Amino acid sequence: MGLHRFKPLPSGRMGILWTLSSIRDAAMVEFGCMGHMMYSGVTLENTGVRGACKRYSTHIDETDIALGSTDKLADTIAHVMERDNPRVIFLLPSSIPEVIGTDLQAEAKALQQEYPNTHFLSFGYGGFEVTQHRGIQEALLRLVQTLPRDTDKKPQSTFNIIGSCADLFRFQADASEILRIMEGVFGMKPLCILTSDTSVQDIENMGGAHINLVLRREGEPAAKHLQERFGTPYLQGRPYGIDGTARWIEEVAEILKVPVDRDFLDSQLREGKRLLSDMRPLIRHLGEEHPEKIRLSIGAHADVVRGIRNFGCGELSLPQGTYWCDSPDMAGDDIPYFTEDQWMEAIQSQKKGLLMASGEALAWADRNMSLQITNPDIRRRLNPYVPPFVGFRGALHLMDLWINAALEQEDDED
Structure with missing residues (x-):
């Protein structure tokens, strides 16, 4: 080493x-x-x-x-x-x-x-x-290969979450938002939240679920095994943004062949669109006058980087910055893996903008600590009920973070 x-x-x-x-x-x-x-x-x-x-x-x-x-x-x-x-x-x-x-x-x-x-x-x-991510993949797969018992599907539709693990920043909050959405849209309860909030018995009962929601790519081998053994379909992906979360819900509905609760879904969409419309004039002004202040750069787990980038630079039209992931096993052309020297250089090359990275990196660069999106951390996390990053409430949270971080840069110059 x-x-x-x-x-x-x-x-x-x-x-x-x-x-x-x-x-x-x-x-x-x-x-x-x-x-x-x-x-x-x-x-x-x-x-x-x-x-x-x-x-x-x-x-x-x-x-x-x-x-x-x-x-x-x-x-x-x-x-x-x-x-x-x-x-x-x-x-x-x-x-x-x-x-x-x-x-x-x-x-x-x-x-x-x-x-x-x-x-x-x-x-x-x-x-x-x-690396860490291969270890997570191995652990998730070994758990579902050995612990689940033979069982029939539950009479009422249920689901499992696969890949909610303690290495992800705000893993508990993100899982809670998935639970809220699944109950609100489909009236479904979880059997197992693998592994952030689960027991041995929960894992044993995983075969009774009607769908597996895979929140990270390391969980796909586990989901494939459960599909082969129990016939359980799965959806891989993390729902980010307003439109992104709505598309994720439609994919779940298509797999399950069930209707969605339109009243709940429409209420979530209205709330998100309202805040989005309030923000657009300010985003447009900053984009025309100070694009460097709202340029979005992200370094984290590859799935997190892609999801937040698609929301910020897609739905919100924020200028694109630099993107990198934290594992060489997940590197691709659009999201490369950065070594320590590389991400330090990338951060130093852009003194302004919206930087979402680890608490360690943000503290070193003296950047806005509220934009932390991944570990390593420098603080203790005692409260599991903080705002999420995924889902509808995660979109509202991200928009609030971004607009305030951009305005704080303006205040620093005044």
Whole structure:
């Protein structure tokens, strides 16, 4: 790993940890050193993950590494079973056992025989060669491959959310907006919100849903598996903006072959269009007189970047700035991956405009912190009921942020 001024690209292990950490009635045991899980626990709590999956570490030392001993893993599992007796135990690797070749899958099989009433699920990707997003994809897929039970579809239409994970900024608020829209438009309740607000039992019941809503591309392999096993169709995409959210709703309706509640939908559209019409004169003025102040630049998860860009530069006609994603696995011609040096250069080259990036990047550049759209963060997030970025309320929130950030730039010059 090279030197970094800021936080380096997270590993696959971190992606797995963020994905599993919000699952209730489960425990996570890392076969690694003490400091790993302690540091990760603080990070998770700062992002809003509390009271869900119990986290443990085996506290291996130099002797364990030199001898290849796994005795501390067995001791830790015995302690976890006595204290919590969880329904599922996730075995998470760390970099050192990955290097020395510890076979966690074999350990899981042995533990399964010793504790037949608890499900043991082991994960790989403990090294640094795999990125965070591939770890998230692996975790989501492994969960749906092993935990869901055979079941019939529920009499009343239901849905699952796949890909709402703790690594995404405001993951709880965005999931809540999806729930509000699905209930308001279709009268549907969720079976499982994978994984930001779920339990082992919720995952077991996922096969009873009528549609899977995949909020990030890493969740598509999991959705495909559920489609093959249970015949559940899925829709991949994050609804951003007024028109964008309406199109997303129509796609859901088409898949389900059900009508929408037009009263609810029309009320949401009227509210959004009204604010949009109020903003257009000011946006037009700024676009003609000071286009550099409303030029929109975004660096985040590729799906987040594309969705917000389509709303801001499509529906609102904001001037386009620079766009980049936070994973080399997701890079494309329109949204490339930027290294630390590249995104620092991109931010420095545009001193004005609407910059949406991580809290770390915005603080370094002394830019408007209200425009944070991704992690790494520099603050604690204790309140899950903040405004979302997706859906109709997310569109209202984004418009409010953008217009005030543009006006603040004007105030700074006066």
